[in-house]
Amino acid sequence: MALTREEREQFLAEPHIAALAVDAEEGRAPLSVPIWYQVEPDGTVWIMTGLDSRKHQLISKAGRFSLMVDRLEPTIRYVSVEGPVLDTTPATIEKLRDLSARYLPAEKVDGYVDSAWKNHGEQVIIRMRPERWVSSDLGNV
Known part of the structure:
Protein backbone atom coordinates (compact mmCIF):
# COMPACT_ATOMS: atom_id res chain seq x y z
CA MET A 1 0.00 0.00 0.00
CA ALA A 2 1.41 3.41 -0.97
CA LEU A 3 2.23 5.82 1.83
CA THR A 4 0.36 9.09 2.21
CA ARG A 5 2.35 12.29 1.90
CA GLU A 6 2.32 12.67 5.70
CA GLU A 7 3.51 9.07 6.22
CA ASP A 23 23.84 7.33 -14.02
CA ALA A 24 27.42 6.27 -14.57
CA GLU A 25 29.77 6.19 -17.52
CA GLU A 26 28.88 4.39 -20.75
CA GLY A 27 29.13 0.65 -20.31
CA ARG A 28 28.76 0.75 -16.53
CA ALA A 29 25.79 0.21 -14.28
CA PRO A 30 24.49 3.20 -12.31
CA LEU A 31 26.52 4.08 -9.25
CA SER A 32 24.59 2.98 -6.15
CA VAL A 33 26.06 3.74 -2.72
CA PRO A 34 24.83 4.28 0.85
CA ILE A 35 24.65 7.88 2.03
CA TRP A 36 23.28 10.09 4.79
CA TYR A 37 20.61 12.54 3.70
CA GLN A 38 18.50 15.36 5.09
CA VAL A 39 15.07 16.71 4.13
CA GLU A 40 14.35 20.43 4.47
CA PRO A 41 10.92 21.69 5.62
CA ASP A 42 9.98 22.56 2.01
CA GLY A 43 10.67 18.95 0.92
CA THR A 44 14.05 19.61 -0.70
CA VAL A 45 16.42 16.70 -0.15
CA TRP A 46 20.16 17.22 0.35
CA ILE A 47 23.27 15.11 0.69
CA MET A 48 26.90 15.93 1.45
CA THR A 49 29.80 14.39 -0.45
CA GLY A 50 33.39 15.07 -1.39
CA LEU A 51 34.06 17.73 -4.00
CA ASP A 52 36.37 15.31 -5.84
CA SER A 53 34.22 12.20 -5.28
CA ARG A 54 32.87 10.04 -8.08
CA LYS A 55 29.36 10.71 -6.69
CA HIS A 56 29.77 14.44 -7.17
CA GLN A 57 31.27 14.06 -10.64
CA LEU A 58 28.46 11.76 -11.82
CA PRO A 74 8.44 -3.31 12.29
CA THR A 75 7.20 -3.61 8.69
CA ILE A 76 8.90 -3.49 5.33
CA ARG A 77 8.56 0.12 4.24
CA THR A 92 29.86 24.14 6.13
CA ILE A 93 30.85 22.69 9.45
CA GLU A 94 27.37 23.61 10.71
CA LYS A 95 25.70 21.49 8.00
CA LEU A 96 28.10 18.63 8.75
CA ARG A 97 27.16 18.90 12.43
CA ASP A 98 23.41 18.91 11.61
CA LEU A 99 23.72 15.87 9.37
CA SER A 100 25.94 14.01 11.83
CA ALA A 101 23.56 14.73 14.74
CA ARG A 102 20.78 13.06 12.75
CA TYR A 103 22.69 9.77 12.62
CA LEU A 104 25.09 9.61 15.56
CA PRO A 105 24.59 9.54 19.33
CA ALA A 106 24.99 13.05 20.78
CA GLU A 107 28.23 12.15 22.57
CA LYS A 108 29.89 11.10 19.29
CA VAL A 109 28.92 14.06 17.09
CA ASP A 110 31.71 16.48 18.04
CA GLY A 111 34.46 13.89 17.64
CA TYR A 112 33.12 12.74 14.29
CA VAL A 113 32.66 16.29 12.97
CA ASP A 114 36.18 17.31 14.01
CA SER A 115 37.70 14.24 12.35
CA ALA A 116 35.57 14.42 9.19
CA TRP A 117 36.15 18.15 8.71
CA LYS A 118 39.93 17.66 8.98
CA ASN A 119 40.29 14.39 7.07
CA HIS A 120 37.57 13.97 4.43
CA GLY A 121 38.72 16.74 2.10
CA GLU A 122 36.56 19.50 0.69
CA GLN A 123 32.84 18.65 0.85
CA VAL A 124 29.82 19.94 -1.05
CA ILE A 125 26.08 19.98 -0.41
CA ILE A 126 23.93 18.83 -3.31
CA ARG A 127 20.25 19.79 -3.11
CA MET A 128 17.58 17.95 -5.13
CA ARG A 129 14.01 18.94 -5.93
CA PRO A 130 11.88 15.78 -5.67
CA GLU A 131 9.87 15.08 -8.84
CA ARG A 132 8.91 11.43 -8.57
CA TRP A 133 8.04 9.39 -5.51
CA VAL A 134 7.50 5.69 -5.05
CA SER A 135 6.61 4.39 -1.60
CA SER A 136 5.03 1.43 0.09
CA ASP A 137 4.36 -0.22 3.42
CA LEU A 138 4.26 -3.96 2.87
CA GLY A 139 3.17 -4.64 6.44
CA ASN A 140 -0.50 -4.71 5.55
CA VAL A 141 -0.14 -7.36 2.86
Whole structure:
Protein backbone atom coordinates (compact mmCIF):
# COMPACT_ATOMS: atom_id res chain seq x y z
CA MET A 1 0.00 0.00 0.00
CA ALA A 2 1.41 3.41 -0.97
CA LEU A 3 2.23 5.82 1.83
CA THR A 4 0.36 9.09 2.21
CA ARG A 5 2.35 12.29 1.90
CA GLU A 6 2.32 12.67 5.70
CA GLU A 7 3.51 9.07 6.22
CA ARG A 8 6.25 9.57 3.64
CA GLU A 9 7.45 12.79 5.30
CA GLN A 10 7.41 11.18 8.74
CA PHE A 11 9.35 8.16 7.43
CA LEU A 12 11.99 10.33 5.76
CA ALA A 13 12.38 12.37 8.95
CA GLU A 14 13.70 9.22 10.64
CA PRO A 15 17.49 8.69 10.39
CA HIS A 16 17.62 5.94 7.75
CA ILE A 17 20.59 5.35 5.48
CA ALA A 18 19.68 6.04 1.86
CA ALA A 19 20.92 4.29 -1.25
CA LEU A 20 21.97 6.95 -3.74
CA ALA A 21 21.81 6.04 -7.44
CA VAL A 22 23.08 8.09 -10.37
CA ASP A 23 23.84 7.33 -14.02
CA ALA A 24 27.42 6.27 -14.57
CA GLU A 25 29.77 6.19 -17.52
CA GLU A 26 28.88 4.39 -20.75
CA GLY A 27 29.13 0.65 -20.31
CA ARG A 28 28.76 0.75 -16.53
CA ALA A 29 25.79 0.21 -14.28
CA PRO A 30 24.49 3.20 -12.31
CA LEU A 31 26.52 4.08 -9.25
CA SER A 32 24.59 2.98 -6.15
CA VAL A 33 26.06 3.74 -2.72
CA PRO A 34 24.83 4.28 0.85
CA ILE A 35 24.65 7.88 2.03
CA TRP A 36 23.28 10.09 4.79
CA TYR A 37 20.61 12.54 3.70
CA GLN A 38 18.50 15.36 5.09
CA VAL A 39 15.07 16.71 4.13
CA GLU A 40 14.35 20.43 4.47
CA PRO A 41 10.92 21.69 5.62
CA ASP A 42 9.98 22.56 2.01
CA GLY A 43 10.67 18.95 0.92
CA THR A 44 14.05 19.61 -0.70
CA VAL A 45 16.42 16.70 -0.15
CA TRP A 46 20.16 17.22 0.35
CA ILE A 47 23.27 15.11 0.69
CA MET A 48 26.90 15.93 1.45
CA THR A 49 29.80 14.39 -0.45
CA GLY A 50 33.39 15.07 -1.39
CA LEU A 51 34.06 17.73 -4.00
CA ASP A 52 36.37 15.31 -5.84
CA SER A 53 34.22 12.20 -5.28
CA ARG A 54 32.87 10.04 -8.08
CA LYS A 55 29.36 10.71 -6.69
CA HIS A 56 29.77 14.44 -7.17
CA GLN A 57 31.27 14.06 -10.64
CA LEU A 58 28.46 11.76 -11.82
CA ILE A 59 25.68 13.86 -10.25
CA SER A 60 27.13 17.00 -11.84
CA LYS A 61 27.16 15.29 -15.25
CA ALA A 62 23.68 13.73 -14.92
CA GLY A 63 22.03 16.75 -13.29
CA ARG A 64 19.84 14.45 -11.19
CA PHE A 65 19.95 11.48 -8.83
CA SER A 66 17.69 9.27 -6.79
CA LEU A 67 17.60 8.11 -3.20
CA MET A 68 15.92 4.96 -1.91
CA VAL A 69 15.32 4.63 1.81
CA ASP A 70 13.99 1.46 3.40
CA ARG A 71 13.55 -0.41 6.66
CA LEU A 72 12.63 -3.96 7.58
CA GLU A 73 11.20 -3.54 11.08
CA PRO A 74 8.44 -3.31 12.29
CA THR A 75 7.20 -3.61 8.69
CA ILE A 76 8.90 -3.49 5.33
CA ARG A 77 8.56 0.12 4.24
CA TYR A 78 10.36 2.18 1.62
CA VAL A 79 10.40 5.55 -0.07
CA SER A 80 12.20 6.32 -3.31
CA VAL A 81 12.65 9.87 -4.56
CA GLU A 82 14.12 11.15 -7.80
CA GLY A 83 14.66 14.62 -9.16
CA PRO A 84 16.95 17.27 -10.59
CA VAL A 85 19.78 18.98 -8.78
CA LEU A 86 18.79 22.44 -7.57
CA ASP A 87 22.28 23.57 -6.61
CA THR A 88 25.65 22.51 -5.30
CA THR A 89 27.30 24.63 -2.61
CA PRO A 90 30.36 24.30 -0.40
CA ALA A 91 29.63 22.37 2.79
CA THR A 92 29.86 24.14 6.13
CA ILE A 93 30.85 22.69 9.45
CA GLU A 94 27.37 23.61 10.71
CA LYS A 95 25.70 21.49 8.00
CA LEU A 96 28.10 18.63 8.75
CA ARG A 97 27.16 18.90 12.43
CA ASP A 98 23.41 18.91 11.61
CA LEU A 99 23.72 15.87 9.37
CA SER A 100 25.94 14.01 11.83
CA ALA A 101 23.56 14.73 14.74
CA ARG A 102 20.78 13.06 12.75
CA TYR A 103 22.69 9.77 12.62
CA LEU A 104 25.09 9.61 15.56
CA PRO A 105 24.59 9.54 19.33
CA ALA A 106 24.99 13.05 20.78
CA GLU A 107 28.23 12.15 22.57
CA LYS A 108 29.89 11.10 19.29
CA VAL A 109 28.92 14.06 17.09
CA ASP A 110 31.71 16.48 18.04
CA GLY A 111 34.46 13.89 17.64
CA TYR A 112 33.12 12.74 14.29
CA VAL A 113 32.66 16.29 12.97
CA ASP A 114 36.18 17.31 14.01
CA SER A 115 37.70 14.24 12.35
CA ALA A 116 35.57 14.42 9.19
CA TRP A 117 36.15 18.15 8.71
CA LYS A 118 39.93 17.66 8.98
CA ASN A 119 40.29 14.39 7.07
CA HIS A 120 37.57 13.97 4.43
CA GLY A 121 38.72 16.74 2.10
CA GLU A 122 36.56 19.50 0.69
CA GLN A 123 32.84 18.65 0.85
CA VAL A 124 29.82 19.94 -1.05
CA ILE A 125 26.08 19.98 -0.41
CA ILE A 126 23.93 18.83 -3.31
CA ARG A 127 20.25 19.79 -3.11
CA MET A 128 17.58 17.95 -5.13
CA ARG A 129 14.01 18.94 -5.93
CA PRO A 130 11.88 15.78 -5.67
CA GLU A 131 9.87 15.08 -8.84
CA ARG A 132 8.91 11.43 -8.57
CA TRP A 133 8.04 9.39 -5.51
CA VAL A 134 7.50 5.69 -5.05
CA SER A 135 6.61 4.39 -1.60
CA SER A 136 5.03 1.43 0.09
CA ASP A 137 4.36 -0.22 3.42
CA LEU A 138 4.26 -3.96 2.87
CA GLY A 139 3.17 -4.64 6.44
CA ASN A 140 -0.50 -4.71 5.55
CA VAL A 141 -0.14 -7.36 2.86
